[in-house]
Amino acid sequence: MAKVLCVLYDDPVDGYPDSYARHELPRIDHYPGGQTVPTPESIDFEPGQLLGSVSGELRLREYLERNGHELVVTSDKDGPDSVFERELVDADVVISQPFWPAYLTAERISKAKNLKLAITAGIGSDHVDLQAAIDNDLTVAEVTYSNSISVSEHTVMMILSLVRNYLPSHDVVRSGGWNIADCVSRSYDVEGMHVGSVAAGRIGAAVLRRLKPFDVHLHYFDRVRLPEEVERELGVTWHLTVEEMVAVCDVVTIHCPLHPETENMFDEALIGKMKRGSYIVNTARAKIVDRDAVVAALESGQLAGYAGDVWFPQPPPEDHPWRTMPHEGMTPHISGSSLSAQARYAAGTREILECFFEGRPIRDDYLIVQGGDLAGAGAHSYSRGKAE
Numbered sequence: 001m002a003k004v005l006c007v008l009y010d011d012p013v014d015g016y017p018d019s020y021a022r023h024e025l026p027r028i029d030h031y032p033g034g035q036t037v038p039t040p041e042s043i044d045f046e047p048g049q050l051l052g053s054v055s056g057e058l059r060l061r062e063y064l065e066r067n068g069h070e071l072v073v074t075s076d077k078d079g080p081d082s083v084f085e086r087e088l089v090d091a092d093v094v095i096s097q098p099f100w101p102a103y104l105t106a107e108r109i110s111k112a113k114n115l116k117l118a119i120t121a122g123i124g125s126d127h128v129d130l131q132a133a134i135d136n137d138l139t140v141a142e143v144t145y146s147n148s149i150s151v152s153e154h155t156v157m158m159i160l161s162l163v164r165n166y167l168p169s170h171d172v173v174r175s176g177g178w179n180i181a182d183c184v185s186r187s188y189d190v191e192g193m194h195v196g197s198v199a200a201g202r203i204g205a206a207v208l209r210r211l212k213p214f215d216v217h218l219h220y221f222d223r224v225r226l227p228e229e230v231e232r233e234l235g236v237t238w239h240l241t242v243e244e245m246v247a248v249c250d251v252v253t254i255h256c257p258l259h260p261e262t263e264n265m266f267d268e269a270l271i272g273k274m275k276r277g278s279y280i281v282n283t284a285r286a287k288i289v290d291r292d293a294v295v296a297a298l299e300s301g302q303l304a305g306y307a308g309d310v311w312f313p314q315p316p317p318e319d320h321p322w323r324t325m326p327h328e329g330m331t332p333h334i335s336g337s338s339l340s341a342q343a344r345y346a347a348g349t350r351e352i353l354e355c356f357f358e359g360r361p362i363r364d365d366y367l368i369v370q371g372g373d374l375a376g377a378g379a380h381s382y383s384r385g386k387a388e
Contacts, residue, residue, distance in 0.1 A: 001068045001069055001070060002069045002070070002092040002093060002357070003069070003070045003072065003087075003090060003091045003092050003093070003114070004060070004064055004069055004070065004071050004072070004091070004092065004093045004094075004095065004353075005072050005074075005084070005087050005088060005091040005093070005094050005095070006057065006058065006060065006071060006072065006073045006074075006094075006095040006096075007073075007074060007075065007077050007084055007094070007095065007096045007097070007100065007102035008052055008053055008054050008056065008057070008058070008073060008074075008075060008097065008100065008121075009052060009053055009054070009075055009097065009099065009100035010053060010054060010075045011053045011054055011055050012050075012053070016050065016053065016055040016056070017050055020048055020049070020050075020339070022048060023048070024047075024048060025047045025048045025339070025340055025343060026340075031145045031148070031149070031202075032149075032202075032206065033202075035144075035145055035365060037146075037344055037347070038143060038146065038344055038345075038347035038348035038350070038351045039347075039351060040347050040348075040350040040351040040354055041354055042063075043059065043346070043347050043350060044059045044060075044062045044063060045059035045343070045346065047339075047340075047343035048339050048340075048343065049339070049342075049343075050339065050342070051339075051342040051343070051346040052097060052099070052121065052337055052342050052345075052346075053075075054073055054074070054075050056342075056346075057071070057073050058095070058121060058346040058349055058350070059346060059350075060095075060346075060349070060350065060353070061073075063350065063353075064353075067357065069357075072087050072091075074087070075100070077096075077100070077101075077102040084102050085108075088108060088111065088112050088115070089111060089112060089113075090112075090113075090114050091112060091114060091115055092114050092115065092116055092117070093115075093116065093117045093118075093119065093353070093356070094112075094115065094117075094118045094119070095118075095119045095120075095121055095349060096118070096119075096120060096121065096127060097120070097121050097122050097337075098120060098122050098123065098124040098125075098126075098127060098333070098336070099122065099314070099332075099333040099334065099336065099337050100314065100315075100333075101127035101314055102127065103127050103128075104118055104127065104128040104129060104132075104133075105129050105132070106129045106131075106132035109129060109132045109133065109136050109138060110132070110136070115136075115138060116138065116139060116356075117138070117139045117140075117141065117352075117356055118133065118138060118139070118140045118141075119140075119141050119142070119143075119349055119352050119353070120140075120141070120142035120143070120368075121143065121345050121346065121348075121349045122142065122143060122146060122147055122336055122337070122341075122345045123142050123143065123144055123145070123146060123147060123148065123336065123345075124142065124257065124258075124284075124285070125140050125142050125368045125378070125382075126257060126258040126259065126285060126382075128140050128368075128369075130259075130368065130369055130374070130378070130382055130384075131384060133369045134369055134372055134373060134374070134384070135372075137371070137372050138369065139356075139362070139367070139369060139370045140367075140368040140369040140370075140378070141352050141362055141366045141367055141368060141370075142366060142368055142377070143344065143345040143348030143349060143352070143366060144202075144365045144366055144377045145202055145365070146336075146341060146344040146345040146348050147335075147336030147337070147338070147341035147344065147345060148202040148203045148206060148336075149206055150335060150336050150337075150338050150340065150341040151203050151283050151335045151336045152203050152206035152207045152210060153210070154283060154309065154334070154335035154336075155203070155207050155253055155255075155281055155283050155335070156207060156210050156211060158281045158283070158307040158308070158329055159190065159195070159211070159251055159253065159279070159281055159307075160190060161307065161329050162251075162279050162281070162304075162305035162306075162307050162327075162329050163187075163188050163189075163190050163193070163251070163279065163305075164187050164188070164189075164190075165183060165184070165185075165186040165187040167329055168182075168183065168186070169183035169187070186304070186327070190214050190216060190251075191214060191215050191216065192215065192216065192217070193216050193217070193250040193251055194216070194217040194219060194248055194249045194250050194251075195211055195216045195217070195218055195219065195249060195250065195251040195252075195253070196218075196219035196220060196221065196239075196245045196246065196248070196249035196251070196252050196253070197218075197219070197220045197221075197252075197253050197254075197255055198220075198221055198222075198242055198245075198252065198253070198254045198255060198256050198265075198284075198288075199220070199221070199222050199254075199255040199256035199257075199284075200220040200222045200226055200236075200255075201222070201255065201256075201381070203255045203283075203284075204220065204222070204253075204255035204256075205226070205230070207253055207255065208220065208234050208236055209234060212234055212235065217237075218234055218235060218236040218237065219236065219237045219238075219239060219245050219248065219249055220236055220237075220238060220239070220245070221238070221239045221240075221241065221242045221244075221245040222238070222256075224380075225238050226238065242265065242270070243270065243273055246270065246273055246274045246278075247273050247274065247275070248275075249274070249275065249278060250275060250277075250278050250279065251278065251279045251280075251281070252274065252278065252279070252280050252281070253280075253281040253282075253283075254266070254280070254281070254282040254283070254284045254288055254289070254308075255283070255284050256284055256288065257284065257285070257381045257382060258284070258285035258287055258288055259382050259383045260383060261383055262285075262288050263287050263288065264287065264288070264289070264290050265288050265289070266280065266288060266289035266290060266293070266294070267289075267290040267293050268290065268293040268296070268297075271290075271293055271294070271297045271302060271303065272302065274302070274303070276301065276302055277301065277302075277303075277304040278303060278304060279303065279304055279305045279306070279307075280294070280303060280305075280306050280307075280308075281306075281307045281308060282306070282307075282308035282310055283308055283309055283310060283335045283336075284310060285310050285312075286308070286310040286311045286312040286314075287312050291312070291321065291322070292321070294306050294322070294325070295321045295322070295325045298325050298326050298327050298328070299325070299326060303327070304327060305327045305328070305329065306322075306325070306327070306328055306329070306330075307328065307329030307330060308329075308330060308331075309330065309331040309332060309333045309334055309335045310333055311330075311333065314333055315332070348366070351363075351366075352366055363376075364376040364377070365377055368381075368382065
């Protein structure tokens with residue numbers, strides 16, 4: 001018997017829903033590029049349900065208990081007296097979310113003597129100390145691509161919202177106002193702007209593809225260059241350095257993983273190399289940018305706007321400056337947690353567990369660390385070392 005510790009976010013304030021706005025989801029069987037969606041032996045939910053909160057349990061309880069395993073589900077994850085801290089000591093498997101991360105630090109991994117597998121229900125495993133996972137022969141897996149398109153859609157929405165000044169204009173209506181000049185004094189067309197993506201992996205490339213019809217000039221920086229035919233198809237310009245790219249862009253969107261090479265990439269110096277009055281959208285990880293440098297750039301006008309759904313820590317304290325800084329478009333970490341995405345990452349978590357318990361190989365696409373080294377998708381996305 002294995003003990004599975006699952007850390008999920010709280011249920012809705014008004015309680016777990018008994019009905020939903022839509023009765024069905026569009027069916028897809030593969031992602032762009034051909035990777036198939038998760039293929040567990042079975043699932044115990046209807047796609048479109050809220051699965052990522054505590055009562056949703058990723059619909060794993062029936063499967064796990066039927067096979068003799070124990071499931072502990074909690075949202076209490078922070079501090080030495082948290083349920084997570086107490087239950088981790090003898091857990092065999094930990095499931096967490098990048099949206100509500102249970103940080104698996106080196107200290108916690110060293111205390112969890114039974115721990116063999118850490119699963120991210122979603123994508124992005126930097127809440128796990130990957131170097132400690134390597135050193136302790138811990139397998140780390142995530143449901144790669146399960147919500148990449150979800151995040152790309154959210155990114156495009158944020159770009160348009162910032163440039164068109166949508167959120168402040170909406171607030172004018174909600175407060176009973178109707179001053180058009182107040183709304184349009186910071187509103188521009190995206191058409192003709194230069195938009196650059198930091199990284200052009202699954203999410204970054206999807207963002208570029210979705211922006212192309214807006215008749216913008218597309219740019220990207222990535223240590224792995226896209227195939228020539230893809231660059232030609234998108235009409236996108238590759239830059240050798242991020243400094244070179246941001247200098248020509250009106251909008252910069254961030255899609256690289258967090259690791260030692262990208263931590264605090266957007267500091268005061270790099271933001272200072274951007275066009276005055278440009279925008280940053282960050283749906284990757286908060287620590288890729290310097291928190292206070294962003295605030296200062298918005299206050300000085302170096303940045304015209306900043307939007308994102310990633311924070312550090314998560315959830316952020318009430319006095320986090322990004323809650324009140326000017327010209328922001330922040331949301332909770334929801335870009336990859338639509339009900340559509342939840343159906344895929346819940347099914348992918350089930351698939352990984354089935355493989356693990358039955359002694360079958362976990363998909364290479366899902367692996368981040370295995371056998372004491374970066375593996376699968378992790379070998380392409382992460383680097384050794386620890387982001388502080």
